[in-house]
């Protein structure tokens with residue numbers, strides 16, 4: 476089946492996945508492409524199970540379907556519709572609202588919303604590829620009344636720290652995280668998981684960054700300037716994110732998931748990666764993601 480597809484048109488997608496069975500076969504091949512391993516006892520030998528595409532462990536007799544232990548297990552709609560949701564999310568660079576998915580697929584909006592969040596969960600950074608070289612870091616307020624507006628309180632606004640990796644004339648990568656406050660502790664947590672310790676980091680003069688020079692020896696502080704004019708690339712990236720967010724979402728709920736969605740796509744925009752394939756494979760590696768976890 477090693478037929479690669481860069482970015483499928485809707486026609487190609489429909490040809491590739493005409494029914495539930497074709498989706499199940501795809502997951503079957505994904506799940507066991509490196510061989511069988513029993514999640515119960517670790518045995519690597521199997522025989523055919525009681526149904527097509529179900530394998531049985533020869534040691535503990537456990538039956539394992541391609542979807543078991545993944546977000547695709549026991550979804551309340553067809554596997555084909557689940558694949559369509561992943562397809563629409565992966566091909567709409569502006570993101571897609573759950574109301575639109577609901578209309579396209581004839582599913583309840585809440586059902587689409589919840590499955591969409593399972594897909595977004597798979598867009599989280601693995602943390603395996605830290606940014607390096609020339610890096611800029613800054614915080615910004617998202618949602619509610621933004622900076623500059625005095626006298627109004629909006630509890631829904633959130634503080635986000637962003638980091639960009641600069642390459643040539645532009646930005647090669649972007650990461651962001653919702654933080655409780657702009658203390659050194661919060662900033663350090665984010666920076667240690669996303670930035671290499673020897674990166675050349677530029678931040679503004681905020682006192683919270685000063686203690687981090689112990690962790691990042693090439694951290695330099697510079698006056699940010701009016702509207703961040705000394706950090707043009709970073710501020711362009713932040714503005715890009717905010718306008719994307721405003722395009723489909725008018726609130727800052729689940730902000731981290733939306734940051735993950737945006738940066739996942741942003742960081743792959745120059746790579747020849749098939750986002751649909753990449754997402755399915757990430758979703759197969761993650762365990763179930765129940766509603767309770769999404770709303771927290």
Ligand SMILES: [Zn+2]
Nearest residue numbers: 513516532535
């Ligand atoms: Zn077993």
